[in-house]
Amino acid sequence: MLAAHALVDGHDSPALRELAGLPRRSDETEIRELYVQALHELGIPLPDEEAAGRCLLTRLAFGLAKDELSPKDVADRLSMTVAARTQEETRFLSVAADYSEWIGPDDLPGWENDLRTAAHSLTASTDLGADIGVPSSRRD
Template identity: 65%
Template sequence: MDPWCDSGWRYVAEVLAPADLPMLAAHALVAGHDSPALRELAGLPRRSDESEIRALYVAAMDELGLPLPDGVTAGRRLLVSLAWALVRGERSAVDVGGGLGWTVEADTEEESRFLSTAAEYSEWMGPERLPSWARELEAAARALCAVSEYGGGHTGCGAVTRAGT
């Protein structure tokens, strides 16, 4: 997985903080990506003006030929990412259930099942219900991962992208 290439949907879904973008850009340069806006973004401090960071990020993605997805696609990617994180043991069911603060539209039966099961979570869910809900969520996550067009929850860029080439 290339974190820069995978950042577009995370940016649109608002799970990637603007303060993290300069360091992400620096890592992208080390990985072989290159563009004027990417270099400028990599040189900014974390505490730079968020609007400047955002503008440079969008410009860098454009210069590298990496279009930002629409909100629906970003939301669907968020669902798949959370499902993969649960299946891989990287996040708990409670983390996933509490991680859907962003409005997400489901497009498939599997996405709908995962989303509706995750939405059942509440911090007031009793200990008698929590284990069965977690099993239901994991089953829904496995079903979603099995059919998702977003394999492994990541996009990848293919070949390293350089501006103007």
């Protein structure tokens, strides 16, 4: 679905078109190969794991700061394998990792506030811009 959104946004390449047309349950290897090929055709370098993780942290922080994602959306999308480089990234990751489905109703507002504060701190300090996009809250 993301490939189709990229086409709608004006990005176009043969591999991206093929990727957009794949069925939902396609082979993961085929998807990855087409994804890498589409990035190459579009002149977009494939980020290393650290850069990709930092982009994810920043995208989630901007999504939360702009009220495009809820605190729970952030916690659900965050991989604990993401590495943080700056103090602000570390704080955002640490607060997000504190989320649990068993968090009490009295503690939830405090956690949400702490996460929003960490998100605003990260978005104000990052060298990765707001233009990197925000993951949608839809489950496509």
